[in-house]
Amino acid sequence: MSDTIKLGIIICDRYRRCAGGKCFRALRNRDGAFNRYVDREVELVGYTTCDGCPGGNVEYLGEEMVGNGAQVIHLATGLVVGFPPCPYIEDFRAFLATRYGVEVIVGTHPIPATYLDTHARLGTWDDPAWGPLLEPILADDLTREAYD
Ligand code: SF4
DSSP: OOOOEEEEEEEOGGGTTOOOHHHHHHHHHTOGGGGGGTTSOEEEEEEEEOOSTTTTTHHHHHHHHHHTTOSEEEEOTHHHHSSSOOTTHHHHHHHHHHHHOOEEEEOOSOOOHHHHHHHHHHTTTOSGGGHHHHHHHHOOHHHHHHTO
16 A cells, blocks of 8 residues: 555635745655655645635535545645634534545745734734644744745
8 A cells, every 4th residue: 555645725715826835845855744754755746726715625625635545634834824814614524524535724825024014013823723733734933934
């Protein structure tokens, strides 16, 4: 059996023109939430947007990603760092995990430094509930600056 982890990425439709530069770089370098695969081969088997609030495409994209072998689905860092953050993160996570039995990870690339600075000043993530969501993508100062 292959040791390669197959994963899908869902991006926030506000960034639908994004070509995936930060996510793909982080995947290659195993930065941010992809650090969990530091000793593993990975294969990206799906990449799409939620199709806009309230994320109607999430109901359908899982079928295709899981059909293509996805074992893990990542909700891109844009859902966390957008202004405001996506209000449906927990809904998406619960639905995908329940409907398809996949692991759902919040985050892809490290939080860019400017976003961390602005959200810190806004108090966006003051609620402790954000702690576990931020931890995999918080990274260190140098890494965050590299993803600005
Ligand atoms: S905020 Fe959430 S539901 Fe709205 S476009 Fe972004 S990911 Fe989709």
